[in-house]
Amino acid sequence: MLGQKLIYALLKQDNVRIIATSIGGNRTREKEGYIYESLDITDRVGVEQLFAKYQPDAVINTAAFTNVDGCEKDHEVCDRLNIDAVSYLIQECEKHNTHLVHISTDFVFDGEAGPYKETDVPNPLSYYAESKYKAELLLEKSNIRWAIIRTIIIFGVVDDLNRSNVVLWTKNALEKGQTINVINDQYRAPTLAEDLADACVAAVMKNAEGIYHVAGKEIYCILDIACRVAEYFGLDASHINPITSESLKQPAKRPPYTGFILDKAIRDLDFHPHTFEESLGIIAAQLKRNAEWIAKGNA
């Protein structure tokens, strides 16, 4: 999701040569104006060859094993993508004097004292969170120029619609008349994918170094997020069933209350996120454009 938004954000910049990579084929609708290469970042040789071929000035790493419960169950796969692959990127960045912008998460915190600033001390509660924190420490110990951008619940519309998120999931389920169970005791600052992409681009352009907290400004209970989505799209919120985290019995523990203090990103990255309401408007417009595109027989 973030990778696709970055392509669109970078295409608006002058004098940037974009090399987009992901595992497998290119699923971004726009295919012009940039180079696409398939790359498994857990393949050390592949990473080495790609750096040698393009000698990038900057790399933004959005790839991760983001399934929090999946990480709890499969430590090896989690480590390979969230830690080992980051170490390969660091090695190549050191060789080629490349600036590395790496995406991390609010889950590095235990959620007992949100909203958090960059200098607060992490205390990961799950294997996913621990893997993301270990990658942060690799960057901090390295000799390269690095920026870590921590973010929170990313939402947005992906071109091929293969990825869901709290906003689309709520909207789709309520449109079908389904009843959904939504957690009423976890608080987050939902982040529009476009806002996050703009912050990543700013980090590159401004040669930002250090840790940055980048998220939406408003902190809501997840239940509140779902209710706001229902209200915005005129859907029946009575199908939203509040539940506690405890009742879900998820394998991985989640922090109860995160959210970020954004002052540093506002100051250094010129970060001005949309309000949640504005973001829902952007999503509604994107979904309309997608539907028109599909209606023209493009899907």
Ligand SMILES: NC(=O)c1ccc[n+]([C@@H]2O[C@H](COP(=O)([O-])OP(=O)(O)OC[C@H]3O[C@@H](n4cnc5c(N)ncnc54)[C@H](OP(=O)(O)O)[C@@H]3O)[C@@H](O)[C@H]2O)c1
């Ligand atoms: N989503 C959130 O709410 C959230 C919250 C806080 C922080 N973050 C962080 O934000 C970043 C981006 O998250 P996202 O939600 O955009 O994640 P995402 O949609 O899951 O994107 C991760 C991408 O990495 C790709 N990938 C998987 N294995 C790979 C490999 N071995 N080599 C190369 N690419 C590989 C995936 O490809 P496939 O699609 O083919 O699997 C996917 O496109 C991650 O670092 C995540 O930890 C996310």
